[in-house]
Amino acid sequence: MARRTEQRPDAARTDDLSSTIAALLPALEAFLRFEGADPAGRRSAWRATLDQPLPTRGEGADAVLDALRTILIPNGLRTGHPGFSGWVTTMPTTVAAAANLASTVTAAQRWWATPANFIEQLALRWLATLLGLPASFGGTFTGGGSTANLVCIGAARQHAAERAGIDASRDGIAGLREPRIYASTQVHHVVGRALGVLGMGRRHLVSVPLDDDGVCDVRELRRLFSADIAVGCTPVAIVASAGDVNTGRIDPITEMSDLAREHGVWLHVDGAYGGFGLLDDRVRPLYGDVSRYDSLAIDPHKWLAAPVGTGAAFVRDPDILGRAFTVEPGDYEAPRGRGASSADLTSPFEELGEGTPDHGVDFSTPSRGIAVWAILKEIGAEGMRDRVRRHLDCARRVAEVAHEHAELEVLAEPVLSICCFRYRPNGVTADRELDALNTQIVKDVRARGRCTPSSTIVDGRFAIRPCFINARTTLEDADALVQEVLAAGRARSAKR
Numbered sequence: 001m002a003r004r005t006e007q008r009p010d011a012a013r014t015d016d017l018s019s020t021i022a023a024l025l026p027a028l029e030a031f032l033r034f035e036g037a038d039p040a041g042r043r044s045a046w047r048a049t050l051d052q053p054l055p056t057r058g059e060g061a062d063a064v065l066d067a068l069r070t071i072l073i074p075n076g077l078r079t080g081h082p083g084f085s086g087w088v089t090t091m092p093t094t095v096a097a098a099a100n101l102a103s104t105v106t107a108a109q110r111w112w113a114t115p116a117n118f119i120e121q122l123a124l125r126w127l128a129t130l131l132g133l134p135a136s137f138g139g140t141f142t143g144g145g146s147t148a149n150l151v152c153i154g155a156a157r158q159h160a161a162e163r164a165g166i167d168a169s170r171d172g173i174a175g176l177r178e179p180r181i182y183a184s185t186q187v188h189h190v191v192g193r194a195l196g197v198l199g200m201g202r203r204h205l206v207s208v209p210l211d212d213d214g215v216c217d218v219r220e221l222r223r224l225f226s227a228d229i230a231v232g233c234t235p236v237a238i239v240a241s242a243g244d245v246n247t248g249r250i251d252p253i254t255e256m257s258d259l260a261r262e263h264g265v266w267l268h269v270d271g272a273y274g275g276f277g278l279l280d281d282r283v284r285p286l287y288g289d290v291s292r293y294d295s296l297a298i299d300p301h302k303w304l305a306a307p308v309g310t311g312a313a314f315v316r317d318p319d320i321l322g323r324a325f326t327v328e329p330g331d332y333e334a335p336r337g338r339g340a341s342s343a344d345l346t347s348p349f350e351e352l353g354e355g356t357p358d359h360g361v362d363f364s365t366p367s368r369g370i371a372v373w374a375i376l377k378e379i380g381a382e383g384m385r386d387r388v389r390r391h392l393d394c395a396r397r398v399a400e401v402a403h404e405h406a407e408l409e410v411l412a413e414p415v416l417s418i419c420c421f422r423y424r425p426n427g428v429t430a431d432r433e434l435d436a437l438n439t440q441i442v443k444d445v446r447a448r449g450r451c452t453p454s455s456t457i458v459d460g461r462f463a464i465r466p467c468f469i470n471a472r473t474t475l476e477d478a479d480a481l482v483q484e485v486l487a488a489g490r491a492r493s494a495k496r
């Protein structure tokens with residue numbers, strides 16, 4: 001059905017979807033086998049090929065497909081390799097990727113009435129149910145955990161301002177005296193940025209030191225909090241990490257929520273990484289009473305393996321999102337038809353969808369819930385529970401084996417799916433020497449290609465840090481990682 005026969009400069013292909021996508025499939029399948037050397041580090045090979053000036057005349061669809069097939073796909077990021085435990089983000093599973101393709105092709109939007117829009121709201125409800133949030137909770141999908149935290153902290157700001165008689169969204173926060181947000185030193189740095197974006201200032205994120213368990217020191221939090229109140233500051237929110245991305249530890253949420261309640265202050269929980277840990281009964285009590293959270297940030301593009309670009313923000317009282325993220329009707333719009341089937345709606349569309357653009361910072365967006373819905377429909381709550389359990393088991397296995405080996409040392413006991421450990425050969429005790437040795441070991445292990453952990457600093461010491469979150473990873477891969485570290489460590493030590 002080639003409609004465009006004359007060769008105009010706008011030769012964008014609008015048909016031939018099957019053959020266009022089919023042209024990419026062999027390369028995509030090959031990529032998913034993760035064969036051969038990891039493409040990371042081949043930048044010099046493809047950079048020059050891609051770095052071309054803007055073409056005046058289009059090069060045609062085949063040139064694009066060719067570049068995708070030969071450059072983009074084979075040099076993709078192998079975060080889905082079963083041995084990859086380097087980051088807290090991972091690759092989408094197959095059905096999730098297919099769902100996003102379907103949604104892209106059908107121009108699914110967040111709030112126009114289509115099945116995709118209905119699914120968007122349904123997926124939010126499913127996600128809330130999965131996490132055990134009470135029915136009153138509502139929210140919005142976002143581009144990721146960063147925006148999810150921004151939306152939640154925006155709601156907290158609206159809440160604090162309203163208590164002072166100010167509509168922050170309409171009037172700004174000039175009248176809000178010295179706003180402060182409290183979080184441990186391990187809080188993800190996007191929370192600081194949220195303060196910056198929301199006009200409260202990054203330096204007004206009060207950093208609470210860690211206690212002996214490596215989580216927010218609540219006594220210290222109380223002290224800092226009271227001292228600030230005494231000099232007239234406005235506490236806007238207490239932010240708990242569940243879990244932090246370095247060690248996977250979970251802040252003492254119940255105690256933090258007690259303090260928040262005592263003062264009517266917003267409790268936000270950043271569960272972008274670890275929120276799905278709620279599904280494992282072994283750690284469930286650490287999350288406290290979720291019905292007491294004022295907001296929760298969660299990242300389906302992490303543990304749930306939705307495509308990157310899928311975060312979610314939940315708040316206990318969704319109405320506050322509407323007040324914090326109000327979009328005034330434009331002069332070009334009929335009076336307030338949005339979300340309702342208003343008779344005086346001049347839009348040619350009979351009805352707008354469910355949900356509202358007033359609940360976040362996007363207006364037109366892809367329908368991010370499609371992938372979440374697809375995944376949950378495919379594997380169900382039990383499937384996700386199984387994945388989370390398996391990954392917690394992986395981290396526990398690494399710790400167990402490390403405890404058995406005199407040459408290995410656990411630096412942070414696993415709580416969720418992270419285990420921080422290091423190689424420590426007999427007789428070597430100096431941290432500086434061990435830091436250097438383990439830095440080398442991580443490089444060696446990565447170069448061998450079977451496993452890709454990352455590293456972090458725990459109590460000032462360099463740690464090998466696997467984060468098990470990858471749908472393709474099993475216990476076998478956790479065992480392989482320990483073996484790889486032992487092999488690399490022994491080889492390095494023998495050379496000294």
Ligand SMILES: *Cc1c(COP(=O)(O)O)cnc(C)c1O
Nearest residue numbers: 088144145146188245270272273
């Ligand atoms: C990943 C993460 C973020 C940032 O989320 P993005 O999806 O990368 O934007 C924030 N907080 C925590 C705890 C995270 O794990």
